[in-house]
Amino acid sequence: MPGLPSKSASRRTLVLACALAATGLATGCPGPSRSAGVKPATALRSVRDIRVLLAVSQSDVRIRVPGKYTIRSREGNVLGQGAALPWAIVSGGPSVVLGGRPLGGAGIEIVPLSGGTVAVSRQTEFGWSPVRQYGGYLRLLAQADGAVKVINVVDMETYVAGVLPGEIYPDFHQEAFRAQAIAARTYALYEMSTTARAGYDVTATEGSQVYEGLSDSAVYRKACAAVEHTRGLVCTWTSPVGERIFCTYFCSACGGVTQSVADGKSRHNIPPLAGGVRCDYCRIAKGEAYRWKPRSVPSAELMSRLIERYPQAAKLGRLRDVRVLRRGAGGRALVIGLIGESGETFQLPGENFRLAVGSRVMRSTDCRIRVEGDSVVFENGKGFGHGMGLCQWGMEGQARLGRSAAQILRYYYPQAHVTRAY
Ligand SMILES: [Zn+2]
Structure with a gap:
């Protein structure tokens, strides 16, 4: 794999695999001793799917499954199935209600079969929003106030491919796409392991990372290629207690120098997030970003x-x-x-x-x-944005100069490594 490090990769893989698989923590927080029970790297193939909150429906979200599907309870009991599910409004009460039909559970799952997709659209003041397609499956959680959380449960790589089109310019260099894929994957894994949210890991908006699901656009295909090329790779740093992922902040353009994340956030007081990275590569930014x-x-x-x-x-x-x-x-x-x-x-x-x-x-x-x-x-x-971590326009500038994704990430996250997590 060009541009990606092989030095010490196996040692890091083992430590990281152990950290993630054994404790769910790979965040720089000291955990239990990891000297015993080290699992092979393959253990991380079972890293759980990510749960993305798409919307909280107040009877204003509708879903559709174009192909075969199953509706099941959280316990796995089949509640219904069919050849296709026409548009159905998601509403709540004590249980989830789909298209006016109570499904008899506060938490249910709509599962497209044979690698199918599920479509989601939301009612706005201008009518129904453009339809988005998602892989994996939907989990619907009825809330006490009658609303329903609409959550996409999907594997990490499909998630990252759905993030890139919303977080990067379509005409960015292929190597910039790869760097962004590694940063987005690391950010998501960090959020999953550090932040407890009620029923989900991340939102689909700027609050976490913009996530647009599946698409047949050219930029989505480019994103998929970058994700495939960097599958399982994350940013790590060598903490006093072993190799750890960290919160891979990124911003549009730093404007000349990156900002320290540590100011007021002691858990981020680590070399990759110390800021002070000189960058004039973002000079190429469009508009007023630089x-x-x-x-x-x-x-x-x-x-x-x-x-x-x-x-x-x-x-x-x-x-x-x-x-x-x-x-x-x-x-x-x-x-x-x-x-x-x-x-x-x-x-x-x-x-x-x-x-x-x-x-x-x-x-x-x-x-x-x-x-x-x-x-x-x-x-x-x-600059444009908070200026912390990876400068996206700088990343593009360096990619155009022939730098690899790993070189770019190590530049903006000093002392970081690109490590295979699974
Ligand atoms: Zn910059």
Whole structure:
């Protein structure tokens, strides 16, 4: 496999396989002793499927199975089957209701047979959303409030192929697709092993990674090729207690230097996420991802956006000033202080401030902020996104220069390795 490391791969594979299979943890947290019971690498072929929350239906999600299917309870009892399931609205109550028919269980599974797919669409104010197709099967979980969680249970590789089209530009280099596939796979495995959510591992949105399911588009085929080429490969680092995966953050463009993840997040205080990686490769970015033009927002509008997320900011009244109280080594605003007309102050992390203001207005925290009259002005902006971890436009820039996926990942995640997990 060109560009992928073979050095020490078998040792890492064993340690990682043991860590994942024995404890479900491969996250840098010390676990039980792994000196005994080391399993062969093949143990990880049974890494469980990932559970992706697609939607929470308030009778506004419908599903369809174009081919043969089975409906079963969580215990495996067959509740129904057929040659095809026409569009059916998912609703709830004490049990899951499909197309108006109660299925007699709070948790049921719709399983397409023979490698078939299941289609999902959601009602919006503009009508039904475009239909998305999913592999694996759907798990429907009725909630106490009458809603139903619609969860796609699918194998990791199919999941990663469904993530790439939503997280990368279609015309990116093949090697950039491969690097993104490894980062997306690692991120998902990290989320699965560290974050307890009620009935699912990740969402299908930016909150985790955008996941679009199956498609017959050219970009999806490109994604599948990258996933196939990198099957089972993840990013790891050598922690004091052995080889561990880590949270492979990625962003659109760093704008010149990556940001430390460790600020305020001690569990990420590890070399691959330390930031400070110089990168001008993202200079090739389209639009304003590398450098962005000044923008201004009326102070009153900024305050109302802020109060939506942070009601306690209302104590400021009219906004008098905005100050960057602390900047990181790379120049990003880490702490923002807002000062109200009567001298009241309110502080928050720079990234939280950016998301409250709007990520299309304040495209990164690497900028100057000043109050001018009744407006807040953002200028000298560099980069797009949080700037942490892998710089996607930089990844593309390096791929065009002939660098491999592994070289690119090791560049943005210092001291990381690309390791075969299964
Ligand atoms: Zn960059």
